[in-house]
Amino acid sequence: MEMLAKRIVAALDIKKGRVVKGIQFKNLRDAGDPVELAKEYESAGIDELVFLDITASQENRNILLDLVKRVSREVFIPFTVGGGIKTVEGVRGLARNGADKVFMNTAAVENPDLVRKSADVLGRANLVVAIDGKKADGGWRVHTHGGTKPRSVSVVDWARRVEELGAGEILLTSMETDGTRTGFDLELTSAVADAVNIPVIASGGAGEPQHFEQAFRAGASAGLAASIFHYGDYSVAEVKNFLLERGTNVRREQGNY
Amino acid sequence: MIAIVDLGIGNFASVKKALDGNVTVNPDVVKGADKIVLPGVGNFGEVAKKLKPLRETILRKIEAGTPFLGICLGMHLLFPSSSEGGGEGLGVLAGDVSGLPREASPHIGWNQVFPAREDPLLSDLEPGSFFYFVHSYYPNPEDESVVTGKTEYETAGGIKSFPATVRRENVFGVQFHPEKSSKKGLKILENFKQL
Structure with missing residues (x-):
């Protein structure tokens, strides 16, 4: 059995300091408050949280920094923050306010040097490069600007390159499976996981507990999901219990089982 | 008062919250502390440089028996x-710090800690409890008896382990991040607080 537990990661989309997608968790006083939701996720047993800021103006940047500060005070699991980061100063600001890891997507493609510099600032383990990929020419092509802009580089080449530049992890989203709840893109996940040594977080398409198992078998170190948990289809415990029964090493409350 | 020495670029709000301590770089605050915590994010060389002005103060406190984590x-x-x-x-423990082998580095994520020796920091935690790790280097103490907990990792040559927790008298060290390890991690910090 692998020693490091496979991680179940929940993603929260943030707009002006509030959670965007509808949430159906019970016991929440304010379902739009990212801190409340993050705390709920922590007690539900999630391993990690990713906050994606979908607003990028300066005014909203300060709201985001304030949110990061609040999360770091109230939440005792690692969390990654990204969205609209363009400068090393932006990276530093998030880290200073308490983000454990920072992720970048478009800015990394437009300015690969930013990856190297950010890895120096954060330590490479704490820098995540997010890659959005879509099928093209028998492979996958990188898309930026929230998936709207196709780039010339292939996902596999770009993944190798960001590893060289200093990325500590890759957050890999398949534009084909994202939002479908029909399972992660296993072909893409395994192509990237085979190409790099750093951990790959599979994203896009989780709808059932077995989807996580499939992604881990394809080589992912973590599976990221949003709607499967947000809409209450499955609890984190249900997903983890399923994985444990199937022999996958996931973090559990008791040391031995 | 617990002094949380801030030398990195990180933000130690979660450590502060969990321990109800004071985040500081002021030698006088460290001098007056009942306990000292040195959380670390960054590069050894850079942080060692920033530690310089506090080095003597911390060493004297450790010598005087102040619990240090x-x-x-x-x-x-x-x-x-x-x-x-x-x-x-600081050089309070003999040995050095090495890099994990390439295939195991960086070691990121939740892994288990198995106790090797009595350590009050690990009290009331089941053997094999999960903690959150983010690191590429690990300590090699000269004296094996300071290792109180171990974590296994995979290398090309098979499964190996590194010290996850060390202790010599009032000096404690943990390789993982208790402040990021949910309930189990908070228990470690609580145990330190109760010393």
């Missing part, structure tokens, strides 16, 4: 040197 890089700084970068650690 080094977290992650803060644990590495208990040793005199590291292959991560030049610079002088």
